[in-house]
Amino acid sequence: MRLYYSPASPFAAKVRMAASHCGFELDEVTVDTSAEPTDLLAANPLGKIPSLVTDDGCPVFDSSVICDLFDRMSGNQLVPQTLDAWRAVKTFEATVDGVIDALLLTVYEVRYRPEEKRYDGWVDKQTRKGERGLMVLDQRLDELTPELTTAHFALAGLLGWMNIRFPGKAAGEFPRLAAWLDGFIASNPTLAAYVPRP
Numbered sequence: 317m318r319l320y321y322s323p324a325s326p327f328a329a330k331v332r333m334a335a336s337h338c339g340f341e342l343d344e345v346t347v348d349t350s351a352e353p354t355d356l357l358a359a360n361p362l363g364k365i366p367s368l369v370t371d372d373g374c375p376v377f378d379s380s381v382i383c384d385l386f387d388r389m390s391g392n393q394l395v396p397q398t399l400d401a402w403r404a405v406k407t408f409e410a411t412v413d414g415v416i417d418a419l420l421l422t423v424y425e426v427r428y429r430p431e432e433k434r435y436d437g438w439v440d441k442q443t444r445k446g447e448r449g450l451m452v453l454d455q456r457l458d459e460l461t462p463e464l465t466t467a468h469f470a471l472a473g474l475l476g477w478m479n480i481r482f483p484g485k486a487a488g489e490f491p492r493l494a495a496w497l498d499g500f501i502a503s504n505p506t507l508a509a510y511v512p513r514p
């Protein structure tokens with residue numbers, strides 16, 4: 317399976333950790349989404365990463381769908397199957413993904429929009445979404461099970477990425493989450509290689 321990704325991408329980090337946890341080898345291809353490379357667009361018309369192409373040539377995206385595919389292929393090694401546990405993991409993962417989506421928009425506002433065209437009210441709204449989501453993740457941290465799930469991988473991707481794009485924010489405002497990442501890295505040296513790092 318071929319994965320288009322970037323080492324800094326939090327969504328790609330989740331998928332790469334999930335693949336490693338399930339024992340799946342990926343043919344990993346780094347891409348710059350800004351350049352809109354042809355092979356990425358062939359795999360995903362949205363030009364986003366992570367994007368997967370299966371061995372028989374089927375495109376699979378986005379990150380949660382790729383994780384669902386890995387979960388099914390691995391006999392559910394990524395998400396528990398009882399109803400309550402499944403709901404807890406999937407909503408935790410969705411909260412992480414939504415936090416990244418919101419904070420990523422604030423990064424893109426600076427990266428892609430000329431200064432005179434930026435609108436602080438909109439950026440502030442995205443920041444509030446991200447911070448509310450982070451508060452919920454902090455409150456739900458104790459729900460994470462000893463068995464690794466996509467919720468763990470999503471959270472590790474988010475917090476590693478925040479350390480690159482928002483240095484000091486996690487440690488300063490969400491110290492329990494920052495400490496959780498330190499523990500995750502220390503306990504999972506193989507997976508730690510996929511955590512986005514400054």
Ligand SMILES: N[C@@H](CCC(=O)N[C@@H](CS)C(=O)NCC(=O)O)C(=O)O
Pocket residue numbers: 324325326327328349362363364365366378379380413420
């Ligand atoms: N919902 C998607 C979001 C993926 C996403 O936004 N990836 C970013 C990089 S972290 C990207 O590809 N950005 C380029 C773009 O939006 O054109 C997922 O879960 O995979």
